[in-house]
Amino acid sequence: MPRRKARVVSSPTASLPPCPGPKLRPFRHQDASIKWGPRLDTARPETGSQGFVFQAEIASRQYAIKVFKFYHPKSNKFYWETYLGKSYPLRKALFYTDPFYAECRAYGRIKETRDERKVKANVATRCHGYLFLRTEDMNFLRREAGIDFDTNVIDESLKRALGGNIQVRAIVKDLETGQTGVQKHNIEHAWRNVSLLNSLGIYNRDIRADNFMNCRIVDFGLSWTEPHAILDNADVDEAREQRLGDCAQFEEMAELEGIKTTAKIPPFRYNLRPRKKTWKAA
Ligand SMILES: Nc1ncnc2c1ncn2[C@@H]1O[C@H](COP(=O)(O)OP(=O)(O)O)[C@@H](O)[C@H]1O
Numbered sequence: 398m399p400r401r402k403a404r405v406v407s408s409p410t411a412s413l414p415p416c417p418g419p420k421l422r423p424f425r426h427q428d429a430s431i432k433w434g435p436r437l438d439t440a441r442p443e444t445g446s447q448g449f450v451f452q453a454e455i456a457s458r459q460y461a462i463k464v465f466k467f468y469h470p471k472s473n474k475f476y477w478e479t480y481l482g483k484s485y486p487l488r489k490a491l492f493y494t495d496p497f498y499a500e501c502r503a504y505g506r507i508k509e510t511r512d513e514r515k516v517k518a519n520v521a522t523r524c525h526g527y528l529f530l531r532t533e534d535m536n537f538l539r540r541e542a543g544i545d546f547d548t549n550v551i552d553e554s555l556k557r558a559l560g561g562n563i564q565v566r567a568i569v570k571d572l573e574t575g576q577t578g579v580q581k582h583n584i585e586h587a588w589r590n591v592s593l594l595n596s597l598g599i600y601n602r603d604i605r606a607d608n609f610m611n612c613r614i615v616d617f618g619l620s621w622t623e624p625h626a627i628l629d630n631a632d633v634d635e636a637r638e639q640r641l642g643d644c645a646q647f648e649e650m651a652e653l654e655g656i657k658t659t660a661k662i663p664p665f666r667y668n669l670r671p672r673k674k675t676w677k678a679a
């Protein structure tokens with residue numbers, strides 16, 4: 398009898414994604430009922446967004462929940478194939494390109510370093526784990542908030558890549574108060590946080606004002622966290638450029654926001670020394 402291939406089944410007890418590198422644990426109130434509140438992401442255009450952010454109450458506490466649309470790596474194949482080659486498995490490409498997994502990997506690294514007490518400060522908005530939405534929550538959001546999860550992109554190959562689990566995925570975060578953005582008086586603090594994330598092998602790659610709240614980054618949907626297959630396969634100069642990208646984006650953001658600063662932003666660029674750690678993706 399032919400041996401059946403092992404299948405990775407994402408159960409709410411598994412940390413995700415199932416690939417080398419940091420992983421995110423499930424949210425501890427996986428089965429608790431969710432009292433959905435208002436959308437928090439109404440200020441940004443919906444087109445091109447990775448999902449939807451809601452305020453919500455779970456077990457008597459307020460959170461921000463980012464609910465992700467489905468993403469198919471074939472929509473971005475041209476880009477990652479350049480680095481990973483045409484024979485790179487789609488399932489593995491998903492782990493390094495899906496915005497949900499990007500957030501899992503970044504928050505997984507942040508948690509690791511906090512547990513090891515390497516980082517004490519809240520360098521990013523705190524994350525409480527991932528959540529698979531129950532059918533009743535999916536239906537509620539479809540019906541009451543007109544949410545389209547892009548389930549139309551799901552085909553057999555994506556379903557296989559997701560280990561057969563096509564529940565809608567979400568990430569539970571602290572609810573930040575106040576407005577998005579950076580101001581003259583706190584831009585240096587915001588940069589310190591980005592720079593610290595870079596030193597942990599997390600490159601945000603989407604540095605702009607609406608991804609900051611209280612000097613902290615709220616959005617890791619485009620981030621790359623080491624070890625990352627694309628960084629490992631890019632040539633040395635390209636990988637270096639990618640690793641320094643946040644600094645350039647930060648400077649652009651400051652300029653766009655009209656913030657003239659004496660903050661030590663440019664010198665940090667040259668402070669990104671080669672890391673002692675060697676990270677390697679499979
Ligand atoms: N933890 C949070 N607390 C409060 N508001 C948030 C939080 N996370 C996101 N938001 C709001 O939602 C917006 C979109 O969230 P984000 O994660 O950046 O999604 P997208 O990937 O669609 O850009 C943010 O610009 C911010 O206004």
Ligand SMILES: [Mg+2]
Nearest residue numbers: 603607608616
């Ligand atoms: Mg964003």
